Amino acid sequence: MIPVQFDYVAPESLDEALSALQAGGEDAKVLAGGHSLLPLMKLRLAAPSLLVDLRRVPGLRGVERDNGMFRIGAMTCHADVAQAGLGLASAAAATIADPQVRNRGTIGGSLAHGDPASDMPAVALAAEASVIVRGQGEREIVAADLFEDFLTTTLGDEEILTEVRLPALDGYGFGYQKFNRRNEDWAMVAVCALVKKGADGSCEDVRIGLTHMGSTPLRATAAEQALRGRGLDARGIAAAAEQAAEGTEPPADLNASPDYKRHLARVLCRRALEQASQ
Numbered sequence: 001m002i003p004v005q006f007d008y009v010a011p012e013s014l015d016e017a018l019s020a021l022q023a024g025g026e027d028a029k030v031l032a033g034g035h036s037l038l039p040l041m042k043l044r045l046a047a048p049s050l051l052v053d054l055r056r057v058p059g060l061r062g063v064e065r066d067n068g069m070f071r072i073g074a075m076t077c078h079a080d081v082a083q084a085g086l087g088l089a090s091a092a093a094a095t096i097a098d099p100q101v102r103n104r105g106t107i108g109g110s111l112a113h114g115d116p117a118s119d120m121p122a123v124a125l126a127a128e129a130s131v132i133v134r135g136q137g138e139r140e141i142v143a144a145d146l147f148e149d150f151l152t153t154t155l156g157d158e159e160i161l162t163e164v165r166l167p168a169l170d171g172y173g174f175g176y177q178k179f180n181r182r183n184e185d186w187a188m189v190a191v192c193a194l195v196k197k198g199a200d201g202s203c204e205d206v207r208i209g210l211t212h213m214g215s216t217p218l219r220a221t222a223a224e225q226a227l228r229g230r231g232l233d234a235r236g237i238a239a240a241a242e243q244a245a246e247g248t249e250p251p252a253d254l255n256a257s258p259d260y261k262r263h264l265a266r267v268l269c270r271r272a273l274e275q276a277s278q
């Protein structure tokens with residue numbers, strides 16, 4: 001399908017991009033990799049009057065380590081995140097679609113889009129990452145406050161996500177388990193786990209993120225509580241994973257019923273926790 005007509009600008013600075021966005025009003029949209037926005041426009045599910053392309057804005061790409069934190073530019077593509085040695089985030093980015101999508105789609109675009117079926121939002125939630133946003137001023141939004149509803153985030157219409165701050169989580173093991181029908185599909189359900197072992201081998205801390213189990217990415221808090229402070233043996237992990245779907249209302253879709261998704265969440269949670277505890 002052909003999208004409705006729109007204007008296009010590719011500013012050369014962040015300030016120019018913000019001005020263009022402001023001047024374009026509520027029908028103006030930021031364009032990053034275009035791999036979520038353009039399909040929506042072609043299907044006529046989105047019809048922005050102006051696209052403000054960030055590709056020429058300097059300083060929005062790359063990964064730097066800074067004080068126990070990775071600072072990831074919003075325009076860093078999934079392929080670069082996959083190669084950056086970021087543990088869980090790199091493992092998850094490597095599973096996104098195919099090389100073409102991974103080389104165009106960006107981490108900032110994925111978080112700003114807020115699709116609960118995308119891989120990076122649940123990773124950001126589990127890692128307790130935050131995003132830096134520029135608009136009238138600058139503010140930081142923690143991942144737990146970013147995802148509001150299906151394809152809806154707390155980013156303002158005239159704000160640009162510039163950076164993702166990802167705690168380095170040194171000392172944590174990680175596991176990523178994604179279930180899809182074909183290798184490069186979106187997740188039917190995915191589960192990410194971060195586990196820190198105490199000196200006695202028990203679970204000092206655990207964070208579990210769920211993809212495609214509701215209208216936003218979720219934390220499996222009941223499973224986390226069941227495991228924190230307990231032994232990381234097979235039986236303890238299996239018992240905690242049984243609670244992975246507690247409180248979730250996954251949507252039915254062409255691939256899976258809600259019950260099947262809950263089953264997948266439990267199985268994938270066990271596998272992700274086993275992987276993270278090795």
Ligand SMILES: Cc1cc2nc3c(=O)[nH]c(=O)nc-3n(C[C@H](O)[C@H](O)[C@H](O)COP(=O)(O)OP(=O)(O)OC[C@H]3O[C@@H](n4cnc5c(N)ncnc54)[C@H](O)[C@@H]3O)c2cc1C
Binds near residue numbers: 034101110155184
């Ligand atoms: C065939 C195909 C398969 C895919 N499979 C997967 C998959 O398995 N897993 C997965 O996670 N994703 C998948 N994707 C989506 C892909 O990862 C997208 O790249 C990503 O979701 C959006 O990133 P983008 O840079 O392309 O954003 P865009 O499409 O450019 O933008 C998406 C939305 O975010 C807004 N936005 C973008 N950047 C910013 C910013 N810096 N500040 C403020 N707002 C911003 C835009 O205005 C728009 O509303 C797939 C896409 C395709 C086409």
